[in-house]
Amino acid sequence: MAKAYTFNWQKSVPSFMQEGAVFDRYEEDPFVFEPNCLFKVDEFGFFLTWKSDGKEGQVLECSLINSIRNGAVPKDPKIITALESVGKTENDLEGRIVCVCCGTDLVNLNFIYMVANNAETAKLDEAIIFDKYKWKDSSQKNDEIEHSVFTFDKFYALTQKICPRTDIEELFKKLYLMSDENAPVFLDRLELYQEMDHPLAHYFISSSHNTYLTGRQFGGKSSVEIYRQILLAGCRCVELDIWDGKGEDQEPIITHGKAMCTDILFKDVIQAIKETAFTTSEYPVILSFENHCSKPQQFKMAKYCEEIFGDLLLKQPLDSHPLEPGQPLPSPNDLKRKILIKNKRLKAEVEKKQLEAFKRLMEAGETTAPAHILEDENEEEIENADPEEEAHPELKFDNEISSDDLSQTEAQTNNVKKVIEEEVTEITDVSDVTDVAEQENNKKGGITVEDEQAWITSYTYVGATTNIHPYLSAMINYAQPVKFQGFNVAEGKYKAK
Structure with a gap:
């Protein structure tokens, strides 16, 4: 049933979302771990913000959030070790991780993982509320406005308030811009139109x-x-x-x-x-x-x-x-x-x-x-x-093998492997976790165009x-x-x- 039209852009954001909750945040690539972050949503539901002690706060525009769902227990030993350093063991993580998928499109995606102190805080129902109150409310994408309520006169008055265009006013009055002939897409293809x-x-x-x-x-x-x-x-x-x-x-x-x-x-x-x-x-x-x-x-x-x-x-x-x-x-x-x-x-x-x-x-x-x-x-x-x-023939090469012992292609591959090989670091506290993350990310930055060319040269399908x-x-x-x-x-x- 169609509903009466009301132009109300402001959504009501629950008080608990504005007050926020504490999560440990991590990202997989590049590896980032930030414990005890206070996550909040602003009063208008436009932004998700978080901040931890001693670090600058960060902001995510809610319109960039594609989905929010329960996250799986991580497999990466670095992440498990980082969480253990703040008292969260692998066995305790089930049901406590929320995955926020965000990005401008389906290619440039980023996954932010929030680990709650208890399963109640991380319930998917609460995560969905984040989605519900963002500007792009997908739950209302198929809502309709009754024609008798939202007349052309009201539509015209609305357009004049939002973006007045005196140069095309005559076209509006002749209803051309509202006619089927000027539709941006074929009207018979707005929904599934092919025989399946x-x-x-x-x-x-x-x-x-x-x-x-x-x-x-x-x-x-x-x-x-x-x-x-x-x-x-x-x-x-x-x-x-x-x-x-x-x-x-x-x-x-x-x-x-x-x-x-x-x-x-x-x-x-x-x-x-x-x-x-x-x-x-x-x-x-x-x-x-x-x-x-x-x-x-x-x-x-x-x-x-x-x-x-x-x-x-x-x-x-x-x-x-x-x-x-x-x-x-x-x-x-x-x-x-x-x-x-x-x-x-x-x-x-x-x-x-x-x-x-x-x-x-x-x-x-x-x-x-x-x-x-x-x-x-x-x-x-x-x-x-x-x-x-094998999927990873480069792992057969020992770090000490020289180019004299390998073909030129294998030597190039081995050199690249040295650049990206992960170091095993004992983590004893939260500060060590941050240091390891920075080392990992700096190390990835050391991969040069020549390194990548070596990969391509040595690659065989x-x-x-x-x-x-x-x-x-x-x-x-x-x-x-x-x-x-x-x-x-x-x-x-x-x-x-």
Whole structure:
């Protein structure tokens, strides 16, 4: 129901927001830690301010805030150590972190993390109030004003108060500026206007490349939060470059391989995707896997997708759209609220044979399958994963290796590694935390154009593995990567039809 028009720009800001609350603030890149910050909102709801003892206050314009949500427990040891120095252990952080995502657009984003002294203060309900009282109130973006209440005369009077234009007054009086002929967009396209019942391949899909990176392609930072933000913006296809994790837990990681970018855990990204996949749109989400993992870690990937996504994951083709030659793909409407995995898939007969063998081993209590069980020597599409392919080959080089022991390219890579390598510093109090943060940021500033050129020179692209675990292969439906063989081949296929 439309409501009567009232031009009231000032929103009521609750007193507790004006009085403020104390949080510990940190940012990941560059690393910043500022304990005991008093956060406040001004009486008009325009600005979020914070200040700690001995430091200048800072201001964030609320109109730049894109979203405010519960933050995940940080994985970075520097952040954990910094929080422990003020009495907050890792086990106490669940439910106490608020993530403020802000920026002028979807590329230049900044994430500010606020750690409350207790879970009550950090409740997401209170964080949403920040969002509710900012100038860009998204909850009212679809509100309408009754035409009988907001007449043209009232609109004209309002424009004369805001921006009087005597030079176009005649056009106003003739109602041309208010007519459909002068609409800034086609009126029939203000809402969803396309039919969404055609096969999926008939549509352009809003997609993201190297989704995990927040900036530089070489030496850049990977972020879990960026997946949430991209999906909230309406993107329907995101990329995950997945490599074997080398830690004790052997967890699959996401990073820009061989480019000295930071890592994030695959399972953390899957959780973030589940939380935000269908908040903005119910149309299907495609996960584009660039899979560099060994088969044991591919099995972990498949299990995480199965357990975390649950019924959202499309594990089998729809009964109405079987995977058969000549059958059309399902439509976006058919696939609403479904997550599809795009990955290379084994040939049907190979997948069936390996999957049956794998299931027999699992039923017998075997935790891992012998290599020969999951391979077919006669299958041309299967290639053994190269054991030398690693996400971070630069970490194999010791600091003391000289250029005489390495090729010129490897020596350049090693030199760059020395510049960005993190120092292990024992932190005993809050002042040490600040010193470490400054050292980290100054060190990053030492990366030169020559250093980056060395990265680019030493970088070699590694294609995704074709040695696919049958359990993961069985989850692939409707979306598979196909190598583009050239326009001549494509044109020949088109003419053949």
